[in-house]
Amino acid sequence: MSASQPLAAGADAGHGHNVLLCVCGGIAAYKAVEVLRGLQKAGCDVRVCLTADAERFVGRATFEGLCKHPVATDEYTFPESFIPHIDLSAWADAVLVVPATGNVMAKMAAGIADDMVTTTLLAVPEQTPVLVAAAMNVRMWKNAATQQNLRTLVARGVEFVMPVEGMLACGDVGEGKLAPVDEIVDAVLRRLECAVAGDLAGLSVLVTAGPTQEAIDPVRYIANRSSGKMGYAVAAEAARRGANVTLVSGPVSLAAPRGVRVVQVVSAADMAAAVTSAFPGMDVAICAAAVADYTPAHPADHKLKKAHEHIDCIQLRETQDILATLSAQKGDRVVVGFAAETNDLLQNARAKLVHKGCDLIVANDVSRSDSGFGVDTDRVSFVTAAGVEKMDTMPKADVARELLDRVVRILAQRREAAPSGEEE
8 A cells, every 4th residue: 555545444433533543652551542442432533553662561452453453563564554654644633642651752852753653753744633641750751851842842733631640650659640531532532623623724813922022232132031832822723723823923942833834023013013014814813922012212233331331221112012003903803912910910901901902811810830921831811891711720722722712702703793795
């Protein structure tokens, strides 16, 4: 079989989705069998790739008996394809890695492809969602290298089903235990619904992210603590749901999300120019960037020397209000703003909603340790003219999904309210 020939459906496959299950070598590998069954019960056709270490925990015969397909363990003995990593990755509607070890996460982050699983993962098309359910010893999970790999993969659009706290196989107690099987299956099904339904398909979405840097001189600048993680998560989620996404990003240390056009800017003026230029072709604008409110009025054209050019006062001027500008021009388009506050969260967010004229404000208390700049979680409230929805603390990727769910609902309401255009 060649890459141009589609892989055959399983004997009991219905009209569901195709899920490629990549199983890694951890003690939780036996749970992958339960995940497989859960996906099948939901109507999915499941194929399996195993690492060599995974086979030491659960043999291929178990997976083959359940999925009714040959299991791929290497590039040379797979009976259904001469190039299985290409055919399997193209066949899948979604790819799930479970249990994801620290080793495989590191290879995914670095783009290393040295076995059947990692080679297949490297070949996954940009539009295909990849989900990772990690499980390992708590010290391995908390290791700085693992956490950096986690951040890298999330920034690229990989969705994580995070490990939970509990008794680990080694006897340690802590975070690193594989998430419950039902949660993993539900995460895959939710992602498939968004990817296949394409509730943003054909729409153009503009997202801003990160801080801006306002020059004092060619070396020094005024900025803020924004990491860009929230805006990048929104852009990645919108792309997964079928949107054509333009991400206008201030200076951040994040990889570009898959399938997203990124416009790099530095200052508030740069961002305003890029956003104003892009907005006429957009259906939705989500302003997640922390744009500087003020910029030096007279930046120096050389590095100021404190020996004879002491800076005791910097004259500032206000920058353009990007959110208010877009809201004033939005018409039927949806415009979303963010409110990063340290006090009177909802009061300030409601006032911002009215003052700016946007459709929705995502209010975030950045004084909280679980919801501040640079962390991987947020505890937000969605504020509209209809009221306030308070959310629990959740990963930024989940906040992005919740936000875009609400954007989709606003779009649907506007379509329903729009005149039909038919003659009486």
